[in-house]
Amino acid sequence: LDLPGRPSVPGDQDGQASKYLTDLLGHELVKYGLQMGTYRGAKKFTLSHLNMANRNANNEVLDGLFASLEKAQIPLVFIVLPNDDKWLYARIKYYGDTRYGVHTICSIGNKLAKENGQGMYMGNLALKFNLKGGGVNHEIANTLANPLDATTMLMGIDVTHPSPGSAKGAPSIATAVASRDRDLSQWPGSLRKQKGKQEMIDEGKAQYGDCVSDSILKEMVKERLEVWRKYNKTLPKKILLY
Numbered sequence: 001l002d003l004p005g006r007p008s009v010p011g012d013q014d015g016q017a018s019k020y021l022t023d024l025l026g027h028e029l030v031k032y033g034l035q036m037g038t039y040r041g042a043k044k045f046t047l048s049h050l051n052m053a054n055r056n057a058n059n060e061v062l063d064g065l066f067a068s069l070e071k072a073q074i075p076l077v078f079i080v081l082p083n084d085d086k087w088l089y090a091r092i093k094y095y096g097d098t099r100y101g102v103h104t105i106c107s108i109g110n111k112l113a114k115e116n117g118q119g120m121y122m123g124n125l126a127l128k129f130n131l132k133g134g135g136v137n138h139e140i141a142n143t144l145a146n147p148l149d150a151t152t153m154l155m156g157i158d159v160t161h162p163s164p165g166s167a168k169g170a171p172s173i174a175t176a177v178a179s180r181d182r183d184l185s186q187w188p189g190s191l192r193k194q195k196g197k198q199e200m201i202d203e204g205k206a207q208y209g210d211c212v213s214d215s216i217l218k219e220m221v222k223e224r225l226e227v228w229r230k231y232n233k234t235l236p237k238k239i240l241l242y
Contacts, residue, residue: 001081001088002046008080008109018042018080021112025078028122034129042080050085059091066095069102076103076132084108103132136185143184150182153228153236157217161197172196176220181231188227190220 002008009017019042026036045065048054069077079092089106096104105128111121127137144152155178162170177189194216228236 001079002044003082004046004049006082007044008082010110010113012109015042017113024118025112025122025125028119029126029129032123032126032130034126034133034135047082047088050083050088055087058088062091062095063099066100066102070100074102076105076129078129079104079106080109080112081106082109105129105132131186134186136183138185139183144182148238148240151237153224153239154179154184154242155221155224155239156242157220159194159199161199170196172198174216174220176217176224178224178228180227188224190223192216192220 009021012018019039022039022042026039030036045061047061048057050058077096081088092104092106096102105125107125112118114121131137144150155176157174157176160173160175162172171193172195174192174194175189177187180186180188225235
């Protein structure tokens with residue numbers, strides 16, 4: 001992503017710096033065991049200046065970007081940012097994580113291009129690529145001790161309530177996260193909204209649009225079990241619940 005008159009990668013007026021850094025990043029990813037596909041070139045999107053007056057215009061650019069990624073069925077995208085802007089980062093995560101379901105990894109151009117410590121910086125990016133691609137970054141032997149074992153799922157459920165000053169009628173958020181396998185390195189989760197300030201997860205019928213579904217808790221637990229079954233070909237024999 002570029003800003004008017006300022007490419008994300010310093011000195012990248014003709015795209016050669018971007019290609020060089022992409023090739024270098026690809027080399028580092030391979031060193032960490034990741035398989036790289038064919039580089040098809042970077043695609044640039046120019047934003048308006050990052051101020052309040054231009055937010056609607058920039059939202060349209062980001063919406064178009066992620067709509068094109070979804071249409072092309074691209075599951076993961078690496079985005080180079082022109083600077084460290086909290087609003088821009090939050091909007092990228094909104095469109096990627098919430099609206100279009102595209103994983104995003106962000107880097108700031110001048111940090112990516114900085115030669116001092118570049119190997120370590122790209123190594124940290126490799127960990128993000130691996131994790132968001134479904135890989136395992138680490139394993140700890142004997143993490144689960146008797147009576148827990150490789151057939152044990154660890155699960156946590158909680159409800160978060162609106163903070164003071166929130167809009168009237170703001171909902172509470174119910175969540176469930178669970179391990180997917182014995183490595184305990186991936187913790188996918190489910191999220192639902194329910195009546196505000198309701199401490200327990202709603203056990204009644206949940207209304208979503210025009211349809212009524214099973215209870216919130218039942219839905220979320222079923223989703224976690226399906227993910228476990230996807231990676232283990234069977235359901236867990238034990239569940240440790242927090």
